Structures are given as C-alpha cells and as structure tokens.
Amino acid sequence: MIDKLEGALGFYQQALSLRHERQKVLASNIANADTPNYKARDMDFSQELSRAVEQAEPRPVQLMTTSERHISPLNHSSGLRAAELLYRVPAQPSLDGNTVDMDSERAQFADNAVRYQSSLVMINSRIKSLKSAMQPE
Amino acid sequence: MSMFSIFEISASALSAQSQRMNVTASNLANADSVAGPDGQPYRAKQVVFAAQMQNRQGVGGVNVTQVVEDPTPMRMEYNPEHPLANEQGYVTMPNVEPVHEMVNMIAASRSYQANVEVMNTSKQLMLKTLTLGEG
Numbered sequence: 001m002i003d004k005l006e007g008a009l010g011f012y013q014q015a016l017s018l019r020h021e022r023q024k025v026l027a028s029n030i031a032n033a034d035t036p037n038y039k040a041r042d043m044d045f046s047q048e049l050s051r052a053v054e055q056a057e058p059r060p061v062q063l064m065t066t067s068e069r070h071i072s073p074l075n076h077s078s079g080l081r082a083a084e085l086l087y088r089v090p091a092q093p094s095l096d097g098n099t100v101d102m103d104s105e106r107a108q109f110a111d112n113a114v115r116y117q118s119s120l121v122m123i124n125s126r127i128k129s130l131k132s133a134m135q136p137e
Numbered sequence: 138m139s140m141f142s143i144f145e146i147s148a149s150a151l152s153a154q155s156q157r158m159n160v161t162a163s164n165l166a167n168a169d170s171v172a173g174p175d176g177q178p179y180r181a182k183q184v185v186f187a188a189q190m191q192n193r194q195g196v197g198g199v200n201v202t203q204v205v206e207d208p209t210p211m212r213m214e215y216n217p218e219h220p221l222a223n224e225q226g227y228v229t230m231p232n233v234e235p236v237h238e239m240v241n242m243i244a245a246s247r248s249y250q251a252n253v254e255v256m257n258t259s260k261q262l263m264l265k266t267l268t269l270g271e272g
Contacts, residue, residue: 031198085196120262127270
C-alpha cells in the first residue's frame, strides 16, 4: 500500500527536489555575479531527471553486510545523488573571468520557479485524486 | 539543512553587497579628507569578493575576503593657504574617484535587489510547498 503511494508520487518528488537543486545553483550564480573568476553553473534538467528516476527504482538484489565495517549500499530512499553540474558558455565574456550573465540567470531563475510551482500543482492534483479514490462513497 | 541553503547563499550575497556599499559610502564621505586618525590622507578602499565553496559541487554563496586600499597615486592639489600644504604649496588629497564610486554603488544596489528577489521567490516557493496536499 505505502509503496504504491510512493510509486504514485515518486516521480513528482524527484522532479521537485531536482527543481529545488537547480534553484540553489541559480541562486548561487546570482549571488556570485560580482565575484572575479566565478564560473556560472547549471544542469541539464531532463537528463538529470531521467537519471534520478532510474536511480530511484528499487534494486532487485540487496547487498548483505556481514560486518559493521562494510560500506552500506546507497539507500535509494534518501533520494538524489548529487546532480552533475555543467558550466555555462558565456555569451559576453567579461575581463575578470566571471561568466555570470545576470539577465539570463534571472530569466532562468523565474522560469525554474514557475516550473517548480507547476510541479507543486501536479502533485496537489495527484494527491487530490488519490484522496477521492479513497473516499468510501 | 539543504532546504534553507538558498537563504544562506542569498544572505551571504546580501551582506557582501552591503559591505561593498559601506566601503563606497566611506570612500565618498572621505573624498576630501586630507588627514585621517594616523595623520595620513584617506586612501580609497575596495572590497575583494570570493566564492565560498559550500558543498562538493561548488555551489555556494559569496563573501568578502578582504578590503584592500587603492594603490593609485594620491591627488595633489595646489592650495598654498592650506595648513597641510607642503613647501611647493601642494596638498595631498585622497585618491577617491567619485565616478568609480557612483558606478560601484549602482552595481552593488542592483546586485542587492537581484538577491532580495531570489530570496522572496524562494520563500514563496517554500510556503507553497508547505501547503502541499491541503484542500
């Protein structure tokens, strides 16, 4: 029962936490807009999402740890492995080695915020439909 | 906690930019200070920004590592009546360039605004996330 719920909401959860991760990267870009030699970062969202979803599938075989010094396998419930960050290609490079383009960063930030909210709306409607399916009448 | 690290990142930028504003304000206020507490004329100051590495991906905020003094030569002004004038009648004035300071101030205030916006947006998103599943 609970794992079915997890399956129903898992994808949205992954998408949401990846969106949050990207929001953080973009916030860091905006914060460092005046730092010399800072290189703007971003992620390939669709690629990261498909990787995160793949990773979240339960493994058929569990590793057995027979000693406490065995390294425990990565528990997939803890979610995302760190997303792979790429470097932005600067459109107008500046002399101090900084590659943050404030306009595009802010546009991306706003875009990401809207997509985060749309993910929230989708989760909400999913929860609502699950709830109505559970109603007795 | 990872949920609040956007706030940490933006807050570090806010304090760095406000420190830059402070330095600019000090420079503009002292643009004509011929003598400081040490008897020397005021030297223009600049902040040095450096990215702080918070996690292994290198995503993090910014901080001010140091405040350096501007090495450009001091402005000499001919004013023989001034009590601090040298034998030739010149007074050593601060090397503050008001145009640079104004540009710095505008850039700092724009960056500050952008980071406030980031914070506000993140706050709204978090509040919306808190209401998940209601209604």
